Amino acid sequence: MSTVDSGNGPIVILLGPPGAGKGTQAKQLATRLGVPAISTGAIFRQNMADETELGQRAREYMDKGEFVPDSVTNPMITARLKAPDTANGCLLDGYPRTVDQARYLRSTLDSMGRKVALVIEIDADEDEVVSRLLKRAQQENRSDDTEPVIRHRMKVYREQTEPMATYYAENDQLAVVDGMGTVEDVWERIDQTLVHAGLVQP
Ligand code: AMP
Secondary structure, three states, rough: OOOOOOOOOOOOEOOOOOOOOOHHHHHHHHHEEEEEOOHHHHHHHHHHHHHHHHHHHHHHHHHOOOOHHHHHHHHHHHHHOOOHHHHHOOOEEOOOHHHHHHHHHHHHHHHHOOOOOOEEEEOHHHHHHHHHHHHHHHHHOOOOOOOHHHHHHHHHHHHHHHHHHHHHOOOOOOEEEEOOOHHHHHHHHOOOOOHOOOOOOO
16 A cells, blocks of 8 residues: 655545545544544535625535535635645545546645555445434434435445546555444554554554
């Protein structure tokens, strides 16, 4: 597995279907690596709460379980990657999500003399994640957590994000982690993956 970065801190991508516990694991992962976590979904939700123009555009898509267009998402990520706090690496949660976004990310990082160190995919059973999401819908009242929207997000994940995992696998950058079990079980597997990739000490 390739773990080479350009001398800056590691850039790690966390992938997984909606409801696989990605948000929780992303926070721990960022802490363990000592880098900031960047979640495109969280940036969009913050903009929606602040009622910015970006938030209004994102809402049209998010509420249907569709991806926000690349013309909005890609420049937002580029700006974030140029911020000083990510010079020492970052954890990307929810970006890239398509092969096109992965290619865009690669060319952006190339121009900065940087590269992705590792992609971790949390692998989870579809029925299990749908039931987790329905539970979260009741607790958090998210407008994109109704059952039809959840099913649609799963389909979009299968059709668009899974091929992206293959793209990283072909580049020998992908590690797949079993997402079943408790949060602690999954974290243990992620931590071992980081150690194995040489990104942290045991
Ligand atoms: P998440 O919090 O990662 O589950 O993202 C919630 C929603 O935000 C997604 O269903 C999309 O509508 C939108 N979104 C988040 N990340 C991206 C991205 N990389 N590209 C396009 N849309 C995104």
